[in-house]
Structure formats: C-alpha cells, structure tokens
Amino acid sequence: MTTEKNNIVSAPAGLGKKPVKKPAGNGKGKKRFAGLSRWLHIYLSMVSFTILLFFAVSGLTLNHADWFTSGKEVVTKDLGNVNIKWVNQLDTNKINKLQIVEFLRSKHEVKGALSDFRIDDSELSLTFNGPGYLADSFIDRETGKYELTVTRFGAVAVINDLHKGRDSGKAWSWIIDISAVLMTLVSISGIILICFIKKKRLSGFIIAAVGTLACYLIWKLFVP
Known part of the structure; x- marks a missing residue:
C-alpha cells in the first residue's frame, strides 16, 4: 500500500518565493564614506594637535592678559x-x-x-x-x-603676538591659514561622523544647536 507521503512531489528549491532585491551598493557607499570621515577626523586631529593646542592656550593668555605675567621686560x-x-x-x-x-x-x-x-x-x-x-x-x-x-617683552608676549600673527612674517602667516583650514575640516568631519551614529545623532545635533544659539545670544545681548 502506497502511503500518502510517497505521493508528495518535492517542489524545486526557491519555487514560489519572490526574489529579494539587494540595494545597489548604497550600504557599501555609506560605509566607505563613514570610514573616510572617521579617518580624516582622526588623522587631521593628530596632525593639527600641536598647533590647535597652541592657539587654544594662546587665546586664553591673550584674552586674560591680567592672569598671566608677560615676564620681566x-x-x-x-x-x-x-x-x-x-x-x-x-x-x-x-x-x-x-x-x-x-x-x-x-x-x-x-x-x-x-x-x-x-x-x-x-x-x-x-x-x-x-x-x-x-x-x-x-x-x-x-x-x-x-x-x-x-x-x-617675555614669553607670554611672544605667544600672544604669534596668535595674532603680528610681526611674525609670511611663513607664520601660512601656519595660521593652514591651522584655520585644518580646524574647519576637523569640525566638518566630526559633524559627518555624528550623522552615522543613530543613537547619538539627534542628541548630538541638539547639543550643537544649543551651543550655537548660546553663542549667538551672548553676542546679541551682552556684546556692546
């Protein structure tokens, strides 16, 4: 006696299933772009570390001359x-x-x-x-x-003059321009990177907006 199981004919593999369309390289493109942004952000930050630190510190010494003694003239x-x-x-x-x-x-x-x-x-x-x-x-x-x-005039005066590019020559003027470009690229690559971090994206943009708004309000309300 032939069983019912023996009467069942196997269907060819994949029959009746709809083919799944794969994205045409969009995922790989985004990963490459994110990787490039991360690479730029890391290595540009390291290349410009010393000069960015210099301008950060000298900005403080320049803005608060009374905090720092310029050294004996x-x-x-x-x-x-x-x-x-x-x-x-x-x-x-x-x-x-x-x-x-x-x-x-x-x-x-x-x-x-x-x-x-x-x-x-x-x-x-x-x-x-x-x-x-x-x-x-x-x-x-x-x-x-x-x-x-x-x-x-002392070490602090030297630092302050270099920050302002005063009497420092053409070569140092190039350093100031290059550091400005590097700071711009580091900032832009950081913004691009936050776009690829889904959990931090919204909070990151909110914090950036709050910082921007705070600077604008201080300028508008308190700067004479």
Missing part, C-alpha cells in the same frame, strides 16, 4: 659708530639702507623685521619688530654715532 642699550660715508650723504638716495641694516644685525644680533627706516636732516631712525621683540636705533648723520635699544 629686558631692555639692553648699545652705543657705537657706523662708517660715516654710509650716512653722511647729501643725496639721501645714496644712503645704503641694506648695508646699515646688515651691520646692526651682524654686530648686535638684531632680530625681527625692519618695519621703519626714516631719514631726517640730522639722523636716521630704524625700527625692528618681532613677536615680543622691539629694537630701535638712532644714527647721527654727521658723526656716524648710533644708539641701539632692544626690548624683549
């Missing part, structure tokens, strides 16, 4: 003579400015950039400026005698 004075032919010229265009500047740099190790060179009837005046540094020299055109006064 060190003033040194020197006297001497330059070659009278360099300065005693009827035609002031014949005065070799570069020669005078290089003489002061080599003899007294004057630093900073030349910010002012004035020629009067009786004397020359030169001013050199650098971060936390000032040097003034006055040269008598008739005798060639000069007086050089150098003032060093």
